[in-house]
Protein backbone atom coordinates (compact mmCIF):
# COMPACT_ATOMS: atom_id res chain seq x y z
CA UNK A 1 0.00 0.00 0.00
CA UNK A 2 3.04 2.17 0.48
CA UNK A 3 3.24 2.58 -3.25
CA UNK A 4 -0.05 4.45 -3.09
CA UNK A 5 1.04 7.09 -0.64
CA UNK A 6 4.56 7.76 -1.93
CA UNK A 7 3.63 9.27 -5.28
CA UNK A 8 1.04 11.65 -6.63
CA UNK A 9 -1.37 10.71 -9.37
CA UNK A 10 -1.17 12.61 -12.63
CA UNK A 11 -4.97 12.44 -13.02
CA UNK A 12 -5.58 14.94 -10.21
CA UNK A 13 -2.68 17.31 -10.91
CA UNK A 14 -3.67 20.98 -11.14
CA UNK A 15 -2.37 23.34 -13.80
CA UNK A 16 -0.42 25.19 -11.13
CA UNK A 17 1.21 22.00 -9.93
CA UNK A 18 2.18 20.94 -13.45
CA UNK A 19 3.57 24.39 -14.20
CA UNK A 20 5.71 24.23 -11.06
CA UNK A 21 6.81 20.71 -11.96
CA UNK A 22 7.75 21.77 -15.50
CA UNK A 23 9.64 24.82 -14.21
CA UNK A 24 11.47 22.65 -11.68
CA UNK A 25 12.52 20.29 -14.47
CA UNK A 26 13.68 23.05 -16.81
CA UNK A 27 10.73 22.55 -19.17
CA UNK A 28 8.85 25.34 -20.95
CA UNK A 29 5.42 26.33 -19.57
CA UNK A 30 3.57 25.18 -22.71
CA UNK A 31 4.40 21.59 -21.77
CA UNK A 32 2.16 21.97 -18.68
CA UNK A 33 -0.70 23.12 -20.91
CA UNK A 34 -0.16 20.15 -23.21
CA UNK A 35 -0.27 17.72 -20.28
CA UNK A 36 -3.46 19.33 -18.95
CA UNK A 37 -5.00 19.03 -22.43
CA UNK A 38 -4.33 15.29 -22.35
CA UNK A 39 -5.82 14.94 -18.88
CA UNK A 40 -8.95 17.04 -19.20
CA UNK A 41 -9.78 17.05 -22.94
CA UNK A 42 -8.32 13.90 -24.45
CA UNK A 43 -9.08 11.96 -21.24
CA UNK A 44 -5.61 10.40 -21.15
CA UNK A 45 -3.65 10.07 -17.90
CA UNK A 46 -0.97 7.58 -18.99
CA UNK A 47 2.27 9.43 -19.87
CA UNK A 48 3.22 6.84 -22.52
CA UNK A 49 0.07 7.71 -24.47
CA UNK A 50 0.74 11.46 -24.54
CA UNK A 51 1.87 11.42 -28.15
CA UNK A 52 2.92 15.06 -28.61
CA UNK A 53 5.37 15.01 -25.68
CA UNK A 54 9.01 14.06 -26.14
CA UNK A 55 9.74 10.49 -25.05
CA UNK A 56 12.12 11.76 -22.36
CA UNK A 57 9.35 13.89 -20.84
CA UNK A 58 6.90 11.00 -20.92
CA UNK A 59 9.49 8.96 -19.06
CA UNK A 60 10.03 11.69 -16.47
CA UNK A 61 6.30 11.98 -15.90
CA UNK A 62 6.00 8.23 -15.48
CA UNK A 63 8.86 8.32 -12.97
CA UNK A 64 7.56 11.19 -10.92
CA UNK A 65 3.87 10.36 -10.93
CA UNK A 66 2.10 7.11 -10.36
CA UNK A 67 2.78 4.60 -13.08
CA UNK A 68 1.61 2.07 -13.98
CA UNK A 69 -1.79 3.50 -13.15
CA UNK A 70 -5.26 1.94 -13.32
CA UNK A 71 -6.44 -0.07 -16.33
CA UNK A 72 -9.52 -1.98 -17.40
CA UNK A 73 -9.11 -5.64 -16.41
CA UNK A 74 -12.53 -6.99 -17.31
CA UNK A 75 -15.56 -5.82 -19.22
CA UNK A 76 -19.09 -7.21 -19.07
CA UNK A 77 -21.56 -5.79 -21.56
CA UNK A 78 -25.33 -6.29 -21.63
CA UNK A 79 -27.61 -6.22 -24.67
CA UNK A 80 -29.21 -2.96 -23.45
CA UNK A 81 -25.87 -1.16 -23.70
CA UNK A 82 -24.96 -1.25 -20.00
CA UNK A 83 -21.26 -1.95 -19.55
CA UNK A 84 -19.56 -2.89 -16.34
CA UNK A 85 -15.80 -2.47 -16.00
CA UNK A 86 -13.53 -4.04 -13.42
CA UNK A 87 -10.68 -1.63 -13.02
CA UNK A 88 -7.34 -2.91 -11.87
CA UNK A 89 -5.45 -0.49 -9.63
CA UNK A 90 -1.70 0.03 -9.38
CA UNK A 91 -1.35 -2.33 -6.40
CA UNK A 92 -3.34 -5.22 -7.90
CA UNK A 93 -6.61 -4.41 -6.12
CA UNK A 94 -9.71 -3.70 -8.16
CA UNK A 95 -12.94 -1.68 -8.18
CA UNK A 96 -15.91 -1.43 -10.54
CA UNK A 97 -17.60 1.18 -12.64
CA UNK A 98 -20.84 0.87 -14.59
CA UNK A 99 -21.68 2.82 -17.75
CA UNK A 100 -25.44 3.18 -18.08
CA UNK A 101 -26.85 4.58 -21.33
CA UNK A 102 -30.52 5.51 -21.63
CA UNK A 103 -32.07 7.16 -24.71
CA UNK A 104 -31.59 10.63 -23.26
CA UNK A 105 -28.45 10.38 -21.17
CA UNK A 106 -25.32 8.51 -20.19
CA UNK A 107 -24.60 7.88 -16.50
CA UNK A 108 -21.40 6.58 -14.90
CA UNK A 109 -21.58 4.77 -11.58
CA UNK A 110 -18.21 5.00 -9.81
CA UNK A 111 -16.54 3.49 -6.72
CA UNK A 112 -14.88 5.32 -3.81
CA UNK A 113 -13.17 2.56 -1.81
CA UNK A 114 -11.68 -0.90 -2.33
CA UNK A 115 -14.30 -2.92 -0.43
CA UNK A 116 -16.49 -1.27 2.19
CA UNK A 117 -16.30 -1.20 5.99
CA UNK A 118 -20.07 -0.76 6.49
CA UNK A 119 -20.75 -4.37 5.50
CA UNK A 120 -24.45 -4.25 4.61
CA UNK A 121 -25.53 -7.88 4.73
CA UNK A 122 -27.03 -7.96 1.22
CA UNK A 123 -24.20 -6.16 -0.56
CA UNK A 124 -21.27 -7.82 -2.32
CA UNK A 125 -19.04 -4.77 -1.78
CA UNK A 126 -19.09 -5.18 1.98
CA UNK A 127 -18.44 -8.91 2.00
CA UNK A 128 -14.71 -8.69 2.71
CA UNK A 129 -14.67 -5.41 4.63
CA UNK A 130 -12.49 -2.48 3.64
CA UNK A 131 -9.17 -3.12 1.92
CA UNK A 132 -8.26 0.54 1.45
CA UNK A 133 -9.52 3.94 0.46
CA UNK A 134 -9.19 5.12 -3.12
CA UNK A 135 -6.99 8.14 -3.70
CA UNK A 136 -8.54 11.12 -5.45
CA UNK A 137 -6.46 10.38 -8.57
CA UNK A 138 -7.77 6.82 -8.70
CA UNK A 139 -11.39 8.00 -8.57
CA UNK A 140 -10.61 10.31 -11.49
CA UNK A 141 -8.88 7.47 -13.34
CA UNK A 142 -12.12 5.45 -13.05
CA UNK A 143 -13.93 8.39 -14.58
CA UNK A 144 -11.36 8.74 -17.38
CA UNK A 145 -11.25 5.02 -18.22
CA UNK A 146 -15.06 4.91 -18.29
CA UNK A 147 -15.24 7.97 -20.53
CA UNK A 148 -12.74 6.42 -22.94
CA UNK A 149 -14.73 3.22 -22.99
CA UNK A 150 -17.94 5.15 -23.70
CA UNK A 151 -16.25 7.41 -26.24
CA UNK A 152 -17.43 10.50 -24.38
CA UNK A 153 -17.92 12.15 -21.03
CA UNK A 154 -21.18 11.23 -19.26
CA UNK A 155 -24.17 13.46 -18.56
CA UNK A 156 -24.39 12.30 -14.96
CA UNK A 157 -22.06 10.73 -12.43
CA UNK A 158 -23.38 8.74 -9.47
CA UNK A 159 -21.24 7.39 -6.65
CA UNK A 160 -23.15 4.16 -6.10
CA UNK A 161 -20.34 1.74 -6.85
CA UNK A 162 -18.11 0.06 -4.28
CA UNK A 163 -17.55 1.81 -0.95
CA UNK A 164 -18.90 4.48 1.33
CA UNK A 165 -17.42 7.67 -0.08
CA UNK A 166 -18.16 9.79 2.97
CA UNK A 167 -15.82 7.53 4.98
CA UNK A 168 -13.04 8.51 2.56
CA UNK A 169 -14.03 12.12 2.85
CA UNK A 170 -10.96 14.16 1.91
CA UNK A 171 -9.91 12.24 -1.20
CA UNK A 172 -13.54 11.86 -2.30
CA UNK A 173 -14.40 15.53 -1.77
CA UNK A 174 -11.32 16.52 -3.78
CA UNK A 175 -12.38 14.25 -6.63
CA UNK A 176 -15.85 15.85 -6.58
CA UNK A 177 -14.22 19.27 -6.63
CA UNK A 178 -12.06 18.39 -9.68
CA UNK A 179 -15.02 16.84 -11.51
CA UNK A 180 -16.99 20.03 -11.00
CA UNK A 181 -14.23 22.67 -11.31
CA UNK A 182 -14.17 24.60 -14.58
CA UNK A 183 -11.50 23.82 -17.18
CA UNK A 184 -8.54 23.71 -17.28
CA UNK A 185 -8.25 22.44 -13.69
CA UNK A 186 -11.44 20.39 -13.71
CA UNK A 187 -13.97 18.63 -15.92
CA UNK A 188 -16.62 21.32 -15.61
CA UNK A 189 -19.45 19.10 -14.40
CA UNK A 190 -22.30 20.99 -12.76
CA UNK A 191 -22.59 19.65 -9.18
CA UNK A 192 -26.27 18.98 -9.92
CA UNK A 193 -25.16 16.28 -12.34
CA UNK A 194 -23.27 14.45 -9.59
CA UNK A 195 -25.00 12.21 -7.01
CA UNK A 196 -23.40 10.97 -3.81
CA UNK A 197 -25.02 7.94 -2.21
CA UNK A 198 -24.39 7.24 1.48
CA UNK A 199 -25.40 4.44 3.80
CA UNK A 200 -26.18 7.15 6.34
CA UNK A 201 -22.73 7.87 7.80
CA UNK A 202 -23.87 10.89 9.81
CA UNK A 203 -20.52 12.61 10.56
CA UNK A 204 -19.64 12.44 6.86
CA UNK A 205 -23.07 13.75 5.85
CA UNK A 206 -22.59 16.77 8.10
CA UNK A 207 -19.16 17.47 6.61
CA UNK A 208 -20.67 17.05 3.16
CA UNK A 209 -23.30 19.67 4.06
CA UNK A 210 -20.40 21.92 5.10
CA UNK A 211 -19.13 21.95 1.49
CA UNK A 212 -22.23 23.98 0.61
CA UNK A 213 -22.31 22.65 -2.94
CA UNK A 214 -25.30 21.55 -5.01
CA UNK A 215 -24.37 17.89 -5.37
CA UNK A 216 -27.33 15.52 -5.16
CA UNK A 217 -27.52 13.41 -2.03
CA UNK A 218 -29.07 9.93 -1.93
CA UNK A 219 -29.50 8.29 1.45
CA UNK A 220 -29.68 4.48 1.65
CA UNK A 221 -32.30 4.18 4.36
CA UNK A 222 -33.84 0.78 3.47
CA UNK A 223 -36.06 0.86 6.56
CA UNK A 224 -38.16 3.33 8.49
CA UNK A 225 -37.26 1.92 11.91
CA UNK A 226 -33.95 1.04 13.53
CA UNK A 227 -34.83 -2.58 14.32
CA UNK A 228 -35.51 -3.42 10.66
CA UNK A 229 -32.46 -1.49 9.55
CA UNK A 230 -30.35 -3.56 11.94
CA UNK A 231 -31.34 -6.71 10.03
CA UNK A 232 -29.71 -5.27 6.90
CA UNK A 233 -26.84 -3.16 8.24
CA UNK A 234 -24.53 -4.31 11.02
CA UNK A 235 -22.93 -2.29 13.84
CA UNK A 236 -20.91 -0.17 14.34
CA UNK A 237 -21.36 2.04 11.27
CA UNK A 238 -25.14 2.02 11.37
CA UNK A 239 -26.65 5.28 12.63
CA UNK A 240 -30.20 5.82 13.94
CA UNK A 241 -32.82 6.68 11.31
CA UNK A 242 -33.69 9.90 13.13
CA UNK A 243 -30.08 11.14 13.11
CA UNK A 244 -29.66 10.22 9.46
CA UNK A 245 -32.74 12.17 8.43
CA UNK A 246 -31.67 15.15 10.55
CA UNK A 247 -28.26 15.13 8.80
CA UNK A 248 -29.94 14.81 5.39
CA UNK A 249 -32.20 17.75 6.26
CA UNK A 250 -29.11 19.82 7.12
CA UNK A 251 -27.69 18.86 3.74
CA UNK A 252 -30.90 19.94 2.02
CA UNK A 253 -30.86 23.27 3.86
CA UNK A 254 -27.17 23.90 3.08
CA UNK A 255 -27.33 22.84 -0.57
CA UNK A 256 -30.86 23.83 -1.48
CA UNK A 257 -31.28 20.36 -3.02
CA UNK A 258 -34.10 17.97 -2.25
CA UNK A 259 -32.55 14.60 -1.36
CA UNK A 260 -33.49 11.04 -2.31
CA UNK A 261 -34.23 8.19 0.08
CA UNK A 262 -32.99 4.92 -1.42
CA UNK A 263 -34.87 1.86 -0.33
CA UNK A 264 -33.56 -1.57 -1.33
CA UNK A 265 -36.55 -3.88 -1.28
CA UNK A 266 -35.85 -7.18 0.45
CA UNK A 267 -38.49 -9.94 0.66
CA UNK A 268 -39.95 -10.43 4.10
CA UNK A 269 -37.73 -7.76 5.65
CA UNK A 270 -38.94 -4.32 4.56
CA UNK A 271 -41.60 -4.96 1.90
CA UNK A 272 -44.88 -4.86 3.88
CA UNK A 273 -47.73 -2.46 3.05
CA UNK A 274 -47.31 -0.86 6.52
CA UNK A 275 -43.64 -0.20 5.75
CA UNK A 276 -44.66 1.34 2.42
CA UNK A 277 -47.11 3.72 4.08
CA UNK A 278 -44.63 4.68 6.82
CA UNK A 279 -41.95 5.29 4.18
CA UNK A 280 -44.23 7.51 2.12
CA UNK A 281 -45.22 9.50 5.19
CA UNK A 282 -41.60 9.89 6.31
CA UNK A 283 -40.46 11.05 2.87
CA UNK A 284 -43.29 13.59 2.61
CA UNK A 285 -42.48 15.00 6.05
CA UNK A 286 -38.88 15.50 4.94
CA UNK A 287 -39.73 16.69 1.42
CA UNK A 288 -37.62 13.84 0.06
CA UNK A 289 -38.01 11.71 -3.07
CA UNK A 290 -37.97 7.91 -2.84
CA UNK A 291 -36.10 5.53 -5.12
CA UNK A 292 -37.03 1.87 -4.73
CA UNK A 293 -34.29 -0.62 -5.60
CA UNK A 294 -35.46 -4.23 -5.93
CA UNK A 295 -32.66 -6.36 -4.44
CA UNK A 296 -30.22 -8.05 -6.80
CA UNK A 297 -29.33 -11.22 -5.07
CA UNK A 298 -25.65 -10.90 -4.20
CA UNK A 299 -24.95 -12.16 -0.73
CA UNK A 300 -26.64 -13.90 2.18
CA UNK A 301 -30.09 -15.39 2.16
CA UNK A 302 -31.83 -12.18 1.22
CA UNK A 303 -34.22 -12.28 -1.72
CA UNK A 304 -35.94 -9.84 -3.98
CA UNK A 305 -39.71 -9.62 -3.40
CA UNK A 306 -41.85 -10.97 -6.25
CA UNK A 307 -43.04 -8.60 -8.95
CA UNK A 308 -46.53 -8.16 -7.49
CA UNK A 309 -45.21 -7.28 -4.05
CA UNK A 310 -42.83 -4.72 -5.58
CA UNK A 311 -45.64 -3.16 -7.60
CA UNK A 312 -48.05 -2.95 -4.70
CA UNK A 313 -45.33 -1.55 -2.44
CA UNK A 314 -44.73 1.20 -4.97
CA UNK A 315 -48.48 1.91 -5.22
CA UNK A 316 -48.87 2.10 -1.44
CA UNK A 317 -45.99 4.59 -1.24
CA UNK A 318 -47.41 6.67 -4.09
CA UNK A 319 -50.86 6.67 -2.43
CA UNK A 320 -49.39 8.67 0.47
CA UNK A 321 -48.60 11.45 -1.99
CA UNK A 322 -44.82 10.89 -1.84
CA UNK A 323 -42.72 11.11 -5.01
CA UNK A 324 -41.53 7.61 -5.78
CA UNK A 325 -39.54 6.04 -8.61
CA UNK A 326 -38.20 2.56 -9.12
CA UNK A 327 -34.64 1.87 -10.27
CA UNK A 328 -34.84 0.62 -13.84
CA UNK A 329 -33.65 -2.93 -14.30
CA UNK A 330 -30.54 -3.13 -16.42
CA UNK A 331 -29.65 -6.05 -18.63
CA UNK A 332 -26.54 -7.22 -16.80
CA UNK A 333 -26.89 -10.85 -15.89
CA UNK A 334 -23.49 -11.47 -14.46
CA UNK A 335 -22.50 -9.30 -11.52
CA UNK A 336 -25.60 -7.13 -11.73
CA UNK A 337 -25.21 -5.75 -8.22
CA UNK A 338 -22.27 -3.47 -7.66
CA UNK A 339 -19.26 -5.12 -6.12
CA UNK A 340 -20.07 -8.52 -7.58
CA UNK A 341 -17.39 -8.59 -10.26
CA UNK A 342 -14.75 -7.68 -7.71
CA UNK A 343 -16.12 -10.17 -5.25
CA UNK A 344 -16.12 -12.91 -7.93
CA UNK A 345 -12.53 -12.14 -8.87
CA UNK A 346 -11.47 -12.25 -5.21
CA UNK A 347 -13.22 -15.56 -4.72
CA UNK A 348 -11.54 -17.00 -7.81
CA UNK A 349 -8.25 -15.69 -6.50
CA UNK A 350 -7.49 -13.66 -9.62
CA UNK A 351 -5.96 -10.47 -8.32
CA UNK A 352 -3.98 -9.88 -11.52
CA UNK A 353 -0.85 -8.84 -9.62
Ligand code: SAH
Pocket residue numbers: 122123124159160161162163164165197198199200219220262263264293294295296297298299337338
Ligand atom coordinates in the same frame (compact mmCIF):
# COMPACT_ATOMS: atom_id res chain seq x y z
N1 SAH B 1 -22.18 2.93 0.17
C1 SAH B 1 -23.13 3.77 -0.43
C2 SAH B 1 -23.00 3.81 -1.94
C3 SAH B 1 -22.75 2.52 -2.64
S1 SAH B 1 -24.07 1.33 -2.58
C4 SAH B 1 -24.53 3.39 -0.03
O1 SAH B 1 -24.70 2.35 0.60
O2 SAH B 1 -25.44 4.17 -0.33
C5 SAH B 1 -25.29 2.13 -3.64
C6 SAH B 1 -26.68 1.57 -3.48
O3 SAH B 1 -26.74 0.22 -3.97
C7 SAH B 1 -27.16 1.53 -2.04
O4 SAH B 1 -28.44 2.08 -1.93
C8 SAH B 1 -27.18 0.05 -1.75
O5 SAH B 1 -28.10 -0.28 -0.75
C9 SAH B 1 -27.52 -0.55 -3.08
N2 SAH B 1 -27.17 -1.97 -3.17
C10 SAH B 1 -26.06 -2.58 -2.76
N3 SAH B 1 -26.11 -3.90 -3.00
C11 SAH B 1 -27.29 -4.13 -3.60
C12 SAH B 1 -27.94 -5.29 -4.10
N4 SAH B 1 -27.37 -6.47 -4.03
N5 SAH B 1 -29.15 -5.13 -4.68
C13 SAH B 1 -29.76 -3.91 -4.76
N6 SAH B 1 -29.18 -2.79 -4.30
C14 SAH B 1 -27.97 -2.90 -3.72
Ligand code: SF4
Pocket residue numbers: 116117118119120123124125126161162163164199
Ligand atom coordinates in the same frame (compact mmCIF):
# COMPACT_ATOMS: atom_id res chain seq x y z
FE1 SF4 C 1 -21.01 -0.40 1.68
FE2 SF4 C 1 -23.05 0.78 0.42
FE3 SF4 C 1 -22.55 -1.87 0.10
FE4 SF4 C 1 -23.48 -0.98 2.42
S1 SF4 C 1 -24.52 -0.91 0.45
S2 SF4 C 1 -21.78 -2.43 2.16
S3 SF4 C 1 -22.46 0.98 2.59
S4 SF4 C 1 -21.24 -0.19 -0.53
